Amino acid sequence: MPFFSEREQITDWRKPVSYKGNKDLSESKIEEKVFYQPGASSIEGMPTTLQFFHGHPRVMLRPHWHAQIEVNYIMRGHVHYRMGGHDLKISAGQICLFWGGQPHRMDESSKDSIYAGAHLPLVHFFRMRLPAAVSGMLMSGATMLTSHTDAADRENFPRWFRYVTSGEEMKAQHAVEELLLRIERMFMEPYGIVSSGRMRAKEAETGAPSPAVVKMCDFIAANFLEDMDTVDIAAAAGLHPKYAMNLFRKSTGMTLIKYLTLLRLSHAQAKLMNGKDSILQVAMDSGFGSVSAFNKAFRSTAGMPPSDFRRDIRVMAG
Numbered sequence: 001m002p003f004f005s006e007r008e009q010i011t012d013w014r015k016p017v018s019y020k021g022n023k024d025l026s027e028s029k030i031e032e033k034v035f036y037q038p039g040a041s042s043i044e045g046m047p048t049t050l051q052f053f054h055g056h057p058r059v060m061l062r063p064h065w066h067a068q069i070e071v072n073y074i075m076r077g078h079v080h081y082r083m084g085g086h087d088l089k090i091s092a093g094q095i096c097l098f099w100g101g102q103p104h105r106m107d108e109s110s111k112d113s114i115y116a117g118a119h120l121p122l123v124h125f126f127r128m129r130l131p132a133a134v135s136g137m138l139m140s141g142a143t144m145l146t147s148h149t150d151a152a153d154r155e156n157f158p159r160w161f162r163y164v165t166s167g168e169e170m171k172a173q174h175a176v177e178e179l180l181l182r183i184e185r186m187f188m189e190p191y192g193i194v195s196s197g198r199m200r201a202k203e204a205e206t207g208a209p210s211p212a213v214v215k216m217c218d219f220i221a222a223n224f225l226e227d228m229d230t231v232d233i234a235a236a237a238g239l240h241p242k243y244a245m246n247l248f249r250k251s252t253g254m255t256l257i258k259y260l261t262l263l264r265l266s267h268a269q270a271k272l273m274n275g276k277d278s279i280l281q282v283a284m285d286s287g288f289g290s291v292s293a294f295n296k297a298f299r300s301t302a303g304m305p306p307s308d309f310r311r312d313i314r315v316m317a318g
Contacts, residue, residue, distance in 0.1 A: 050068075050119065065101055116160075137195075272313070
């Protein structure tokens with residue numbers, strides 16, 4: 001997602017967490033035709049960090065993807081996304097939740113639009129008590145959308161952003177906890193599911209995430225650029241590989257290897273957009289054992305080989 005350039009880091013109670021900021025909104029100028037240009041230190045390049053944002057959303061030159069759940073709260077104006085199999089317009093007063101692993105593009109942002117939200121790595125996402133079916137629907141490409149917001153949201157989202165960019169660890173931790181609770185509350189009130197251009201009401205039983213899944217996500221996040229397989233991931237959670245694979249798929253709707261590959265592809269995407277390294281070097285630095293494996297995985301997500309992706313980005317950027 002789009003961010004302004006200012007960036008600060010703090011450390012939370014689990015691991016380093018990155019937060020990106022912008023000018024004070026009362027002083028910032030919203031300009032037309034300002035495009036999102038991802039950087040190696042952006043959301044794509046840091047797929048295991050929890051990031052908050054607040055500001056004017058910029059239109060994207062092309063689809064991108066990242067290995068986090070994304071929450072957007074539109075405070076003013078409207079934005080339009082093209083995501084996988086459906087389009088989505090989000091207007092002021094709405095909150096949406098979607099899986100960033102699907103290629104998505106914000107192709108419209110009104111001149112007055114302001115939004116706030118965060119990118120949640122799965123290890124944070126699975127800390128929440130959500131309906132059991134939610135994660136599977138998100139990973140399958142659905143977007144959760146609610147209009148049940150109030151004045152508290154208009155105050156809280158900017159406050160959470162201020163807290164995490166304050167440099168005070170306690171405030172930052174407090175903001176993260178409050179955000180997770182707010183997302184949980186989203187599913188205690190009426191919400192819709194947007195998928196393939198249709199919205200329908202959905203109710204599901206709540207279910208607690210498995211601590212073993214959180215351990216697996218933690219291990220993958222810490223080591224995804226290293227050589228590993230399902231045996232290593234299962235061992236980190238004290239599980240038999242076959243059981244670990246089944247548990248992860250049941251909890252997330254995707255395989256362990258698919259999640260691991262997505263983290264690597266997200267990292268590679270940022271390097272292709274900004275670096276000058278060869279395709280071979282990008283593949284090796286992103287945890288792929290060969291160029292052929294990298295090309296196959298990249299084409300599966302982006303619909304084109306990495307060389308074409310890099311060329312198109314450079315052409316669009318002028």
